[in-house]
Amino acid sequence: MIELTAKQVVVDGTPRIVMAGEVHYFRVARDEWEQRLDLVVEAGLTAVASYIPWVFHELPDGSIDVEGRTRPERDVAAFIDLCAARGLMFIARPGPFVMAELKNEGIPFRVYREHPEVVPVGWDGVQAPSRTVDYLAPAFLAETRRWFEAVLPLIAQRLQPNGGNVVMLQLDNEVGMLAWVTNSPDLTDHLLDHLGRWVTAKYDGPGPYPVAPGGDGWAQAVRSPEEAWAGPLRRDLGEFMRDRFADYVLALREMAEDLGIRGVPFAINIHGTEGGSGTPFPIGISQLVRTYSGIPGMVSGSDHYMGEATLTTMSDLYVINAFMDAVHDADQPLTSLEFEAGSGDYGAGAEMQYDPSTADLKTRLCLAQGNRVVNYYLFAGGINPPLDEVVDDGNDRLSFTGERHGTAAPVGPEGQRGFAYEATARTVHAVKANESWLAVMDEEHDDVELGLVLDAYATEYHHPGSALMTDAVDDLSQHRGAGQRRALARSLLLAGYRFGAVHLEERSPRPGSVLVLGAGRYLAEVVQQRVVAHAEAGGRVLLLGPVPQLDLDGTPCHVLADALDLGHGDVVRDTGHYYPSVVAHGWAAPWPEMRVGWRQELRPNRGDVVLTDVYGTVCGVDVPLGDGRVVVLAAELPSSRDLFGRALAALGATPGVSTATPFPGVITTTTASADGQRALHVINISGATMPTTVTLDGAEMHDGQPLLVPPRSGYVLPLGLDVAGIRLIGGTGEVAGVEDGAIRFRPLLRVGDGPGHVDVTPGMAVQADDAYEVTPFADGTVRVTPHEAHADAELVLRLDTTSPHFDPAADEPELHIEASAHA
Structure with a gap:
């Protein structure tokens, strides 16, 4: 029996840390499966995870082979049973999307040929550049059910509550990611009809839009928006897609339950790291929060690729975990469904080699923050088999990576021990030695919370021709989360503060706590109101960024500035011939003069000045508000345990x-x-x-x-x-x-x-x-x-x-x- 309770993963009554490794059976010859699994066991892992790719199991005639009739590697049950024979739990990831560098992200070519209506168009009616689909298109849901009907009964027979070893089933993979990375929303006619009904219900009519939603001209108004409604559309589209993704995941869950998948958690894989950075990761939380947050039987898992363990990487990882936990309920634990493993040499070109300690340091940080499942991805590489149909795409293999896959993995494509194998194994054995207490421990937090504003991450869609949309996305992207240059999170960590996060659209900070918030000119009215209420009731606030001036749709909103009686001027940025520098005053001093990327003039009518530029222009203030205080630092500051540590100390927070x-x-x-x-x-x-x-x-x-x-x-x-x-x-x-x-x-x-x-x-x-x-x-x-x-x-x-x-x-x-x- 698998239970999610008090942020623990409880297996047959015992809290566990599930240490898994991703092994793709479809990339390993059947007679080599045992050798790969033996290396999994030797490394000390307790579970295996694997995608089960639809595109691999469907034949050119549309039939589906999951029993190994046409090739032995298609025998899904045999692989799961081999894991069970070695005492390994199994995490099943049957899609329908799986990504994994597969052609079509794991969807059969036939689906696109036979159902062209599922292929989205985006801005200005241009066809999506990725192989995404309209998830709720009836034809796609019908095809998905057909795939599930073939594969899920085999998995259902092997669920842990039924005496098997399958402990978790992931629903789809990185939902919404393709539209985000391409900035091409899924604007099919089917979706626009749904959006029209959603808008009508929200506004009880057309609201800010020039035509009746769903009527003539509606598709044009959305696909090619004018500035008059571009701001509301950016906001509405992000919120609507949260609902739509939730509907899609619910449809998948209902299919799975109909086919016998009960008694194990359903997992949602959250994407968001990009270019080695974890700062955009909460975009995935923003997109998918309604698919799992507070829903019994659901768990979210991080999917992060950030390279070497450095101060930057670890700051990002700490914030990722804190933000994930902020939207969970009291029972939902942290998990990681794709935890980057290996050397980083993904292209087999000797172009990258992470220090072998990388996985160890990242793992330890995540476990300290309460992670209960870690799936090393990719743990074992393999060989991409040829497609069963010739598509004349340069290699005609299952994956666009060519023949060999997973060259960076701890176990290489041919089954050899890779550069990171021994170090990864040492980490896993260290976790096993400490599992009984790590599995029941939670991180202790100081009286400090990092503000999570999910709407600041609803930036995945913006029309490239809209100045308003672009301005909002640029401002939100620069200032949200850990603060510009990660100055908030990194400084707090180095100063010794143990902090969680608070989801400010949904709840207020703990009474009397210090709220640390990175924000820009755009900040939702409801969030500004919560910040003000928190301070007035005796809470303290540290705000890094320019003074908020606008609601998310671009309309003026000065709730916070008005409460602080704080005027503000222009933002002055550095150029090739101007180098704005700031100096500290009051409790912030002594602190060395520091060049910054920008500073904003503040015009306080009360409170203390704590930061100015070298000419005396105020850019940092400490303002009383009700029974509390708000510190505003309106400059692009570097990470500094001294400056931010003093700020937290001045606001009454002490690191434990x-x-x-x-x-x-x-x-x-x-x-x-x-x-x-x-x-x-x-x-x-x-x-x-x-x-x-x-x-x-x-x-x-x-x-x-x-x-x-x-x-x-x-x-x-x-x-x-x-x-x-x-x-x-x-x-x-x-x-x-x-x-x-x-x-x-x-x-x-x-x-x-x-x-x-x-x-x-x-x-x-x-x-x-x-x-x-x-x-x-x-x-x-x-x-x-x-x-x-x-x-x-x-x-x-x-x-x-x-x-x-x-x-x-x-x-x-x-x-x-x-x-x-x-x-």
Whole structure:
């Protein structure tokens, strides 16, 4: 039985971290399936995920083979059963769209030939440049049902609640992505009729549009909008498509349930990373939020490709997870359905090689934020088979990538161990060693929330000829989310703040909290009202960006500026001959003069000035509002733990866990469970050993001595973990395994000039070999410290209950400390 409860994935009553790897059976010869799965097991993964591509299983005559009649690799059930025989769970991804670099994104050629009406046109009636379709076109839904009827019964028989190993089924893939990346909305006649009814219901008539929705001229008004209604159309089209995608996913779910898929979660894969950047990712959340948010049995999964683990990448990833969680309900966990794995050399041209620690660092950050499913994509490469019909497209193979596929994967196309295999396996084994507590822990948050404005991400469609649409999209894209240059998120992380996010269109920030918001000139009236209400009730706000002036459709909206009694002037930008620079005042000082990309003149009528340009023009203010305060920083500021840390401190927020390091590069956070277990997560992104002094809950840890965190490494350190009958109170060692009642640790992190240590529960007799020193404390806690010669060896703690005189009802077991055989 699979349950989603309290943000956990519970399998047969046990909370789990599902570590999966994507293996495409259709790209691997049938007689090689077992070898690939053996490598999956060796790496420690507990699940396999795979697309099940319609285009591969449908033959040129329209018949569908999922039993292996025409080629052995088409036997879907056999592959799932092979996974089950190795104890591997299975995540099924049957489309209908699958992408995966397949021709037509996984849709058979026949569907386009026989049903040309499903192929959309976009702006100005130009045919879509991608192979997208109108998802709700009757012909496409009928063809999809025919595909589902062929494949889903095989999966239904193998669902985990039915005694099988299928634990999740993904509905479609990256819904809406093709229209976004091409800026070509799916404006078929069928969709426009639906839009017309939607507009009529919203406005009780035509609203801002020049013709009756659905009537003569309606299609022209939408496909080639004039400026008079371009603003409302951009807003309405984004909101309407959210509803339409929700209708589509509901139709797919109902088909699946009719065909026996019940008792396992349905997953939605969220796209949005682009060009190695995670900043546009919430576009996918914006598009798909209504397909899963708050809907029982549904879970969303991230799909991210951002390259090397750097400060930029990790800031993006942290925000992605926070924003995903902000729209979930109390039970929906974070998951990742496509978690970038491998070397990055996707083109087999030796053009990229990520550090092998990349997957480890990203995985650790996601698990610290509560991710319960990680699917490494692509875990094993393969060979793209020839198509069954000749299409004369240059290679006539299933994929446009050519013959070999997955050259960057931990397992290469021919089944060889790739560059990242060993590092990925080490990560997975580390997760397994810590699974029992990670699976039930949630990140602890400070009294700070990052504002999520989903409508600021409804920017996927804008007519290229519309100045208003283009201006809105440009402004929203520059300032939303983590702030321009990621200054908000990156600065908060480096300053030690642990933060979640709040979905501002739907709910208000926590009373009294500090709301951190990146916003531009366009900010919805409802969001401006919530910001004002939050401050008036005693909350605090940090706003980075120009003063909001417009609602999303371009109409004037000065709710926030009026509440602050804050006038504003023009935005001055840098040029080849002008270099705007700013200086700090008040609580923001001292802070060095800093060149910025732009600054806006502010004209405050009350409050304190905290930022000006070098000539004295105000561009940062701290303004009282009701019982609270609002800080507005109207300049393109760089990331700065000092400046933004001072801003948060001035607004009354204190980081619960913070670090002092000589250079940026260390991220820390804490997690805790309902039963009182707690852990400290330390991640060093830099390429140098980083001395890291940690302050937790206001007290310096390790007597104020710095942890020496190795380059490109991460650790889960105990703050109170129950492991094999032992209570780990603290220390600098990560659990590396639990076998036969013994706890094995990774080599302990060093502290200052000496070795690390492990602190163990009070009230226990201890025996140690000569490699370790045991220090008792007044409260009964025992500290175990290796001598220098053994400082870099693995440590084993073992409860000894083997004495013939040991009485479990009366005696405390002895704790034996020894050097590990793994050392």
